[in-house]
Amino acid sequence: MSVHLVGGEMLGWSDLDRAQGPGPVGGPALTGLLSAGSGRTLVVGPHHPDLIDTLPATELTVLVRGLPDAETLAARYADRPGVQVCCGSPEKLAAMRPYDTLIALDGLARLSSVEGLELTWGEAFDLLVSVVRPGGRLLLGVENFLGLHRLLALPPDSTDSDWATLGEYDDTRPAGLTRTRGRLAAAGLRLAGTWAAFPEPLAPTALLSTDLLADGEVTGFLQATLSPTAPESPVLADPARLADPVRLTGAAIRNGAVAELAPGWVLLAERGPTTDASAVGLPAAVLVRDGRLRQVHRDPAGGWRFADGGVVPPGRTVEELVVAATLRRDLPAVRTLLTAWQAGADAGVPADQVVVTPAGTWHGLADPAEPAAALRRLASRLADAGLAHLWPAPTDELAATLATMAGREPAPPAGDAEVTGRQGWRELLLDRDRLTRELAEAHALHQWYDQTLTDRDHELKRLRRIVSLLSGTPTARAGRLLLATARRSARTARSALGHFRSPD
Amino acid sequence: MHHANHYYGHSHVLARYCGLDDPDPLRIHGYLQHGWNIGDGMAPDHEFVPGVPLFLWSERTRRRAWSLGRRQTYVVGSPWAYLLAMEPDGPQRREGTIWYPFHGWEGQRVVGDHGRLIDEIRAVEPGPVTVCLYWQEYRSRRVRQHYERAGFRVVCHGYRGGRWSDLDPGFLHRQLAELRQHRRVASNRLCSAVFYGILAGCEPAVYGDPMQLAGEAPVWGGQPRIRRQWAQLHGPQIDVAVARALAVAELGADRLLPPAELRRLFRWPDPGAAVPDRETATTRCPTDPVRSEAEC
Missing domain, CATH: 3.40.50.150 (Vaccinia Virus protein VP39)
Structure with missing residues (x-):
């Protein structure tokens, strides 16, 4: 040709x-x-x-x-x-x-x-x-x-x-x-x-068709779909990124503006x-997930179905529900959600990939991994979203706190090799501010420990003096007591004399 | 982190709930609310170290504390609610009223007419009355006899504890035993004891001269605010269901944490693990609540 x-x-x-x-x-x-x-x-x-x-x-x-x-x-x-x-x-x-x-x-x-x-x-x-x-x-x-790809670039x-x-x-x-x-x-x-x-x-x-995006019933599916399941390379490796766009995408879905953005x-x-x-x-949708191509069609009976006949689950993701309950400080609800997630079949599926329907059924939309990794990912995403301060635990212990709330034994922390979140400049600034605050707090705590140690040392000295005075034979005890009284009297007299000589 | 964490044997109760050494509790890495209050949950003279979390009883207190600038606040519920969760109520017969006259704390003096208060108690309470005095007033023969002469039984739950010294692990246990012997709990001010009594199954009442502390300055709105905000809990007869719902909320009985979670929050080890962080403190005499162990 x-x-x-x-x-x-x-x-x-x-x-x-x-x-x-x-x-x-x-x-x-x-x-x-x-x-x-x-x-x-x-x-x-x-x-x-x-x-x-x-x-x-x-x-x-x-x-x-x-x-x-x-x-x-x-x-x-x-x-x-x-x-x-x-x-x-x-x-x-x-x-x-x-x-x-x-x-x-x-x-x-x-x-x-x-x-x-x-x-x-x-x-x-x-x-x-x-x-x-x-x-x-x-x-x-x-x-x-x-x-969304340009807003943060x-x-x-x-x-x-x-x-x-x-x-x-x-x-x-x-x-x-x-x-x-x-x-x-x-x-x-x-x-x-x-x-x-x-x-x-x-x-x-x-x-994703704009009809599907406009359906407020399936926001959980949309959140899961537009959130990458595999660890991505850090955004900082791409100098054009200011922040992880996934979070902005999530906000656009929540605010009904994702089609426009x-x-x-x-x-x-x-x-x-x-x-x-x-x-x-x-x-209505074509998705490439975990190397597979999936299609979604409108169900004539209402709602949406995958090409294999499975229903696109309505509802919100576990992560969204956890965040909402955390912001409400409804810890019993957080505990219930985490426990149900970690006790169920989707324990290894990331919380942002599990949809809970209004009927209470759970649908994992990604391949499962280790539950500990899923908990670490949730902790990382909560921290990156600026929500770590809601937990009275150092950020690097948040995953363990979540595991405990879920009724699991906390897993040892992941090594540096595991990248659970995407790092952009925004995340970097958040980390810097958090570390600045934690350093100031550590200094304050150090001072408190130092003061407490000094107070305890003084108390110990005082008690040792008393023990020393009260130990030994009765004659020795009386002698030491007499000596201590005489020293104290001499100190008092010297102090009074000094005061008398310098009237100011 | 703060000696007040051990007041009233609170840390002991929580340690036992966590499956740890009850008589010799570990350090709680945070400030534990030690009494019902209408401020940020801490005593007005509490000194804060930045970054040290506040462990508060109720969600309302947490919201208030947050609005007052406190961060790293976490609702854990009151030690009293944990004690009740560990000590289910039995079928014992309840009789009479346990009455808690308003008291000052160490270094404070209450100004009020105990005689007039006794008359009011007599006019309202149909059954036998037990008056529970704070240890300071209990040690005052004059105040004690005032109530004894009125025919009231006079008790004291003990000494709440000092700065890591003279701690009393049995304080709340004695209080619970007393409350569960009575049908009603009453005071002239809405206070922790009234909420404790409600949660322990007593019908509450708040009436009589609320008395004053010498030089008392109303903090966070003081008594007038308490009477406005918790009006349903004031009066000689109170709706028990309403009172219970309020007590559950104020004492955080609906917010208790599982032991494993509480241990993680306080940075306590699992039961049986090595103990790295025990605080040095002395406890009270087990037979006489207002004497120290050395005095026994």
């Missing part, structure tokens, strides 16, 4: 190899939405070839701007006669025959070539919409510049691909989810589905009669 050069191609440029930019959009979660593609399909922008592989296209066109990428793809699909690889500027699309499906999961920012026109978001969008035939579909990725370093990036200053780009949807509608598209992408728009591991969105729109995602069989 040869690459079809449409003009404006960049000869030495690659979006796929990550050397000159952030790399293509990809990840197995997105494959769950690609079944929306059918018929004559166009993929524009840098997409990981694994995504393109899954497209059920008999007539598939891929447009990239870098010639090396085009050649890589052409080689990959050499034995697929229905695939055509184009290379060049997107404005050349206007001359092409309309498509049944247009896929732009990377968004519109990396379409323009340095050799062609620098299209604004609005211009690129109008161009893409123009090549979707009536009744055809558009699957569009949109990064949220107010997303320092300005990213420029890459070679940022030769004219307007970003959030592009006033043709609709700001926020609501305006984006409005822009699609204004272009004559009917929205068939919106998924929020976490934790990064280019590599989402969770795609998602790192990105994937929108499915259709030029033609109204459909919805379920009508085209698309899932």
Whole structure:
């Protein structure tokens, strides 16, 4: 297969190899939405070839701007006669025959070539919409510049691909989810589905429909889903992070703003009669958890179900319930929760991965590990959330305190090798303040011990004198008593005399 | 951490509850509330060391302490509630009233008319009356005879303990034994003893001249506030169910910790483990509550 050069191609440029930019959009979660593609399909922008592989296209066109990428793809699909690889500027699309499906999961920012026109978001969008035939579909990725991934990040370093990036200053780009949807509608598209992408728009591991995110009954499931189960590398290893974004994500869920603060969105729109995602069989959620792909669908009878038929449990996570009870200082409730958790089948599942339904059933949503590790993780997350002060125990003993409350024998502390929490600058400042306070307290305690020791020493001396006076033969005792009385009298007399001689 | 932790044998009761050496308790790493109060749970002259936790009786006291700037506060319930949990009530016959005239503490003097108080007690109490005096008043022959001449039985639960000296592990046990012999508990001020009595199954009453300490300055609102806030517990006849609910809350009887948790909180070892942290103190004479062991 040869690459079809449409003009404006960049000869030495690659979006796929990550050397000159952030790399293509990809990840197995997105494959769950690609079944929306059918018929004559166009993929524009840098997409990981694994995504393109899954497209059920008999007539598939891929447009990239870098010639090396085009050649890589052409080689990959050499034995697929229905695939055509184009290379060049997107404005050349206007001359092409309309498509049944247009896929732009990377968004519109990396379409323009340095050799062609620098299209604004609005211009690129109008161009893409123009090549979707009536009744055809558009699957569009949109990064949220107010997303959770950016709120806690320092300005990213420029890459070679940022030769004219307007970003959030592009006033043709609709700001926020609501305006984006409005822009699609204004272009004559009917929205068939919106998924929020976490934790990064280019590599989402969770795609959650806004309907699912808006369901207040399943906040526990959402918390568990958007909280990583595996220990992550410390955030400080990534200098762009100010804090662990997981906690902010949790706050966004609790405050009903998680859809608006998602790192990105994937929108499915259709030029033609109204459909919805379920009508085209698309899932309400696609999740990559512990290396497995899971899908969630709306249950026609109400609620949500996993693809294997299991019910998505309503309710809140054990961690949320523990935090709420701790803030209420309802220690009996904390004790009951911890005991039930640690006495049950989910003792090894992290507390942020166990949902308790209103009916009182418990659902572990992650693979179990050692219960002691789960307790350490909870203690670490409580400390990172700034809640350690609610416990009268040093922070490094909180896990043992929780274990005791749960009726377990505390396990020995974990070694430094075990990373139970993510450390960002916020966590670092919290630790610094806590250690400053603990040091001041230790100094005060040291002073108290010192004073107590001095008092006890004086008391001991006094008692030893008494013992000495009262020990020995009666004659010796009388002699010592007499001597002590004489010394005391002499001291008193000297003191009185001194006072008399210096009247001031 | 503070000598008041051992007052009234509190630390002894808790040590026994934790399965540890009852007569010779370990150091509690924190300040243990030692009496019902309407402030932060600690005595007004209590000296705090930053970072040392406060172990308080009730959630209301903890909230109040927090609002007064106290941190690292933790509700553990009162030692009295632990004692009751360990000593279930028996079927003994209860009779009469045990009456606790308001008393001062060491170095304080109560100003009031004991004669008028005796008249009020006689007018209200239908059965035999036991008057329980604080050890200072009990040692005063004049005060003791005042009540004895009125026909009242006069007792003293003992000496609450000094600075790590003359501790009395049996104090609360004697108080419990006395309370469980009486149908009613009464005082002229709402105080720990009244709450203890309620929790021990007595009908409460608070009436009569509340008396004054010499130079008493109302702290945290003083008696007027107590009468306003706990109005339901004042009067010669009180709704027992209401009183019990209030006593359970004020004494933290609904907030008791399991022994293992209490041991961890106090940094006490497991039973049978090596004892690293015993406090040096002397105890009282086991036969005479107001004499020291050396005087026995």
